[in-house]
Amino acid sequence: MTIDDGFASADVARTWPYIRRSVDRIVGRCCEAPGGQVHWRPPAPEANSLAALATHALGNLDHRLLGLLCGQDRRRDREREFAADEVSAEEIMARWALLCTEREAALSLLPDAQVDG
Secondary structure, eight states: OOOTTSOSOHHHHHHHHHHHHHHHHHHHHHHHSOGGGGGOOOSSTTOOOHHHHHHHHHHHHIIIIIIIITOOOOOOOHHHHTTOSSOOHHHHHHHHHHHHHHHHHHHHTOOHHHHHO
């Protein structure tokens, strides 16, 4: 049985829209940043750029949702996520669009028992 929004789990149906909006905002900020500003770092020790934060958020979601929750074989290099100096805002947006589609397809099949387990 599926919930009206296409998810088998009521928990996923409640949680996914919040996660998606949050990451949409992070990725959106990357696209709004003029020129190379997506790679600007505040003058603070070990501060991260917006590109690094967005790349890390995408890597974390990919690992947690598709890897751990959905049982897919997902590999990630956390340290590399924070060294995202070469990635463009367009590449971040394209990755989010692709991963969003993958996540929604995988999450739509999760029953409540697997989410709660």
